[in-house]
Amino acid sequence: MIDSLTQWAAPYGGPLFVAMTALAVLSLAALWHLRPRLSGQQLRRMMRVAALVALAGSWVAMQQGEQYLATALLILLWGILVGITCAREIARRR
Incomplete structure (x- = not known):
């Protein structure tokens, strides 16, 4: 199963994209x-x-080349989602 995911994610950064997706989720x-x-x-x-x-993380991924652009965007999206989740929780408590 990991091999098929790695092959699917090859245009997006391969195993790094799969690992970053799993860590983000x-x-x-x-x-x-x-x-x-x-x-x-x-x-x-x-x-x-x-x-x-x-x-x-996104800067490092972008420095690796165009192949890792999806990985860079995934890392940025993760940061935004963490920020939104934390901000909503802080606002809910007030």
Whole structure:
């Protein structure tokens, strides 16, 4: 199954794209599950860390060439989704 996913994702960055997709989905699921238990300060910190990781990760992916453009966009989208999730939780608590 991993081989077929890797072959499907070959134009988008291959195994790196599959790994980043899995990490993004798992981390968003963990955030969704843990967000009620995190304090407002921890949520703000998570937003900042996600922004830094997304910017650095997408920059590195873009430096690898056009083949990794989808990976760069995936990492940026992950950072945006983490930020939106944390911001909504902070707003809900007010």
